[in-house]
Amino acid sequence: MSYLEYNTKRMPAGLAKVLYVNWPLVALLIAVAAYGFVMLYSIAGGSLHPWAEPQLKRFGAGLVIMFVVAFVPLWFWRSISGVAYAVSVLLLLGVEFFGSVGMGAKRWLELGPLRLQPSELAKVTTIMALAAFYDWLDLKKTSRFLWVVLAALIALVPTFLVLRQPDLGTAMLILMGGGVVIFAAGVHWGYFAAIIGTGAATVVAVMQSRGTEWQILKDYQYRRIDAFLDPTLDPLGAGYHINQSMIALGSGGWSGRGFMEGTQARLNFLPEKHTDFIFTTLAEEFGFVGASSLLLLYMMVMGLCLLSAFNTTNRFGALLIIGVTGTFFLYFAVNMAMVMGLAPVVGVPLPLVSYGGSAMIVLMVGFGLVQSAHIHRARLPS
Amino acid sequence: MKRTEREKEFSHRVITRRGLLLGSLQLGVAGTLLWRLRDMQLNQAEQFHLLAEENRINLRLLPPVRGLIFDRNGVLLAGNEQNYRVVIKRDDAGDIDLVLSRLARLIDLSDEDIERARRDMLRNRPFVPVTVAERLSWEEISRVAANAPALPGVTPEMGLSRHYPLQGDTAHVVGYVGPVSERDLEALEAPDPVLMIPRFQIGKSGVERMQEDALRGRAGSQRVEVNAVGRVMRELDRVEGTPGGNLHLTIDAKLQNYALERLHGQSAAAVVVDVASGDILALASGPSFDPNLFVRGISGPDFRALLDNDHRPLVNKTVQGLYPPGSTFKMVTALAALEAGATNGQETVFCPGHMDVAGNRFHCWRRGGHGRVGMVAALSQSCDVYFYEMAQRCGIDKINEMSTRLGLGIRYDLPINSVSAGLNPTREWKRRNRNAEWLVGDTVNASIGQGFVLTTPLQLAVMTARLASNKAVLPRLLRDPMERAARETASLDLRPEWLRLIRRGMAETVNDQRGTAYSSRIVADGQVMAGKTGTSQVFSITRAEREAGIRRQEDLPWNRRNHALFVDYAPLDDPRVAVAVVVEHGGGGSSAAAPIGRDITLAALNGGVPPLSAYPAPQRNRIRAEQIELEERLRPAQLLRVSRA
Structure with a gap:
């Protein structure tokens, strides 16, 4: 598909694009990020340091990046999808062989002064590659076995490489993100039923075989699964955090303890209170009202984006x-x-709210792509 | 690809349908989350609030009992003793000054203690318990407990703390423990949660540090319900930890104690190695220090005193101290020459007292020269010129090779800090480090263990053990108490007739009237030793100084005097122990180091203070007097009792 295929007559160009930006979405994203600033300010004990200020700056940079990505014509993103995907797989391979180790896992690639986390990049490029793939593929072939296998491979290759780092959370996100695209493209639901069925059967077989003669996994592997599923079995590690998190969250009640009134002392036991467990603090300080309103905002973002997707024939x-x-x-x-x-x-941050740079920038690039698709959408014949 | 309008419409329909499906699925998940949130925050809020406010569930870590360290016979080197202490939490205490002043009336607290506790409390987060006082008596701790209502935030506790009953005896080997520091935590990738316990102690040096993983054990945990003032209401569950493993060293505590006391007052090191197994029986570095001081947190002045002491008590001279081996290196040169075929060992060399090499004059320690000497006499009388000649014939490369073969210039893999590799200088080394070519003069210097050559006392003991056994003896410090069979040690494959020459040279050093260590000979049957003295220059007396009249070591200040060295093995015909002694700035090897080597060798063979009958009759009175003085300093027998079951 070339850019000529867009309905150029109604396609905004130049500065006019500004009018076609999905402004409600921008407002929602800023609102979500504002929750993050407020919480980071509160967790630092009422200070912009050390988290709120860098987060503000990063979000500002993220917005700029989003607009840049948004104003670039969609056909350009489509045409570089394959290359972008190939590059991110190469970078992941680079991590595999030359990556630097931190916190027990290899995730970073150091290129001179640059520190890259290719697994973050892969989240977006996998989706781009699959979207471009289905855009290219003859519709009739969408559900043909070999083409489905090819699509699955596009998602599985980066998943596998990220899993090797090891980073279970990110690997899962890449795989599920890819799965969502494949599903939306209209691949026959039978494939998904088969995969879910096989998966469920495997899980049942593995768990049922425990303690019998034909036990599939080793005992210690079962113990690990137990600890993963029920953190209270590991009271020194994850279970402790979850327990503290649930107490803090639950004690928030309807309207919470109030801004900066959270039981900091106890939350100080949470090492990730400003990253993965930030929702706990929000729910504790602003209660059900604060927590559910954030959930609502997130769902509104989802709704706006889906609407935008339904409004393009591209x-x-x-x-x-x-x-x-x-x-x-x-x-x-x-x-x-x-x-x-x-x-x-699993180490998954709260998007746009948790403190952290890599994930936020990648998300903003993602929303830039969403905006680009929105601005350059092929209008439905009225 | 190009699509028809129909296809586009079909695609749009499919995507919309699937998108709506996904959307409703997501809505469902979000609904579940919302429902859960509502359930927790509205329905169960009071319960959680209660948990949070009144009945907090606290997870307490139960620190594991640290493994014990024993000597080879089961004498306790590092143990744990009960320790009553008082801890205080800032957020429970409220007015900390008031609480501390009340506490000071109940137990003995110095102003310094109070100040330190205040500082610790303000530096840490408010819920972190800070230790105010340790090692309290039972009465004191009872008094604190009885007055608990007036002392909010104060808790009396019983813990275990590390104790080294033999104090300084094995300080350099066993090392000591101390509180976990920020630096320790940063160095670890995934620190064990037990390290977060305030004042938890981990190995800071020596075996304690290098075997930390084996000694620490795994923490248990206890979930308790506590009320608002932090009092434990009940225990919910408890996971027992596993105590750390015990370690057995190869050290013989009694011999170690004797060796250290024999070095008394000197800056010196003595090593005893079991020839057959490589077990390090004694690794004494004098002066030593009391590791218990570090466990308790050493005071500023005490630490300063250790640092400022010019005998450097904190340095483990046995493995860290680098000394030119002096004449104790001559066995290496002799074997290298034999191996290279540079001599048959029988021929003699004329020693006029000096030798001119490449325009420089190299002196023999005996100004008048030794006359004609063969290899045996050259060793026993320590003629330098003989070795100058041999070294030039075989070259530095052969000497290096032999030196490595005998265990010099190698870093031994031992569980203690700062084990040095010494220095086995090669042409390559000099080019790289000194940016200069190797000269023949360097070879001549190296031949008598001077110049660039550096060794540690442990290496010298290993070299001696290798010479005594013709085996590639490797030292070890940890011992498996279950081990029955002796370790297999590879042969060094030195030609027996050459070794016989070397050993005869070493035997005559001690037992021949002209030998340099004749006055330190052992006369007891079956305990006769063979050895080699060494005197290594720290600062050479220059020609100018010599002409100015400074000839004797005694004329020099202590820290410019020569190092005294002695290596030996015994018994002569069936070697069991190899010993190396280095006395820093001791003067001469035969006068300062050899008597110490002899006494430690005898102590190792006899399992205690040597019997007088082992000494030549004329020396016995003097030796007895020395022994009486030394015996008073030895550790009391009950501390050296076997405490292992």
């Missing part, structure tokens, strides 16, 4: 939007479920 653009927002959804859903004790502890 296959690449629509799939891109659904993929990016799907990943965004997974971020906050997994994070919230974790701090509420509904999901095992």
Whole structure:
């Protein structure tokens, strides 16, 4: 597909693009990020240091990046999707062989003064590659076995490389993000049923075989699974955090303890209070009102983006939007479920709210792509 | 690809349908999250609030009992003793000055203690318990407990703290423990949560540090319900930890004690190695220090005194001290020459008292010269010129090779800090480090263990053990008490007839009237030793100084005098122990080091203070007087009792 295929008559160009930006989405993103600033300010005991100020700056930079990405025509992003994907896989391979080790895992690639985290990049490029793939592929072939396998491979290669680092959280996000695109592209639901069915059967078989003669895994592996699923079995590690997190969250009540009134002392036991466990502090200080309003904001972001996806006949653009927002959804859903004790502890931040640079910038690039798809959307024939 | 309008519409329909499906799924998940949030925050809020406010569940770590360290016979070197202490938490105490002043009326607290506690409390976060006083008596701790209502935030506790009953005896080997520092934590990737316990102690030096993982054990945990003032209401559950493993060293505590006392007052090192197994029986570095001071937190002045002492008590001279080996290196040169075929060992060399090499005059220690000497006499009388000649014949490369083969210039893998590799200088080394070519004069210097050559006392003991056994003896410090069979040690493959020459030279050094260590001979049957003296220059007396009349070591200030060295093995015909002694600035090897080597060798063979019958009759009165003085300093027998079950 060339750019000529867009309905150029109604396609905004130049400065006019500003009028076509999805401004409500921008407002929502700023609102979400504001929750982060407030909480980071509170956790630091009422200070911009050490977290709120850098976070503000980073978000500002993120907004600029988002607009830059948004104003670049969509056909350009489509045409570089394959290359971007290839580069990120190469970078992941680079991490595998030359990556620097930190906190027990290899995630960073050092190129001179630059420190790259290719796994973050891969989240976006995998979605781009799959969206471009389905845009290119003949619609009739969408559900053909070999083409489905190829699409699955596009998602699995970076997943596998990230898993080797090891970074379970990110690997899961890449795989599920890819899965969302494949699903949205219209691949026959039978494939998904088969995968979910096989997965469930495997889990059942593995768990049922425990203690029998044909036990599939080793005993210690089962113990690890136990600790993963039920953190209270590991009272010195994750279980302690979840327990503290749940107490703090639950004690927030309807309207919370009030701004900066959270039980800092106890939360100081949470090493990740400004990153992965920031939702706990929010729920404690602003109660159900604060926590559910953030959830609502997130869902409004989702809704706006989906609407935008339904409003374009550009296959690449629509799939891109659904993929990016799907990943965004997974971020906050997994994070919230974790701090509420509904999901095992995996290191997934609360998007745009948790302190941290890499993930935020990548998300803003993602939303830039969403905006680009929105601005350069192929209008429905009225 | 180009698509028809129909295809576009179809694609749009599919994506919209699937998007709506995904959207509703996401809405469902979000609904679940919201429901859970509502459940926790609205329905169960009071429960959680209660948990948070009144009945907080506290997870307490139960620190593991640190493993004990024993000597080879089961004498306790590092143990744990009960320790009553008082801790205080700032956020529970409220007015800390008031509480501290009340506490000071109940127990003995110096102003310094109070100041330190205040500082610690303000520096740490308010809920971190800070230790105010340690090692309290039972009465004191009872008094604190009885007055608990007036002392909010104060808790009496019983803990274990490290204790080294033999004090300084094994300080350099066993090392000591201390509180975890920020630096320690930063060095670890995933620190064990137990390290977060305030005042938890980890190994800071020696075996305590290098074997930290084996000694520490795993923490247990206890979940308790505490009320608002932090009092434990009940225990919910408890996971027992595992105590750390015990270690057994190869050190013989009694011999170690004797060796250290024998070095008394000197800046010196003595090493005893078991020839057959490589077990390090004694690793004494004098003066030593009391590791218990470090466990308790050493005071400023005490630490200053240790640092300022010119005998450097904190340095483990046995493995860290680098000394030119002097004449104790001559066995290496002799074997290198034999191996290279530079001599058959029988021929003699004429020693006029000096030798001119490349325009420089190299002196023999005996100004008048030794006349004609063969290898045996050259060793026993320590003729320098003989070795100047041999070294030039075989070259530095051969000497290096032999030196490495005998265990010099190698870093031994031992669980103690700062084990040095010494220096086995090669042509390559000099080019790289001195940016100069190797000269023949360097070879001549190296031949008598001067110049660039540096060794540690432990290396010298290992070299001696290797000469005594013709085996590639490797020293070890940890011992498996279950071990039955002796370790297999590879042969060094030195030609027996050459070794016989060397050993005869060493035997005559001690037992021949002209030998340099004749006055330190042992006369007891079956305990006769063979050895080699060495005197290594620290500062050479220049020609100018010599002409100015400074000839004797005694004329020089202490820290410019020569190092005295002695290596030996015994018994002569069935070597069991190899010993190396270095006395820093001791003067001469035969006068300062050899008697110490002899006494420590005898102590190792006899398992205690040597019997007088081992000494030549004329020396016995003097030696007895020395022994009486020394015995008074030895550790009381009950401390050296076997305490292992």
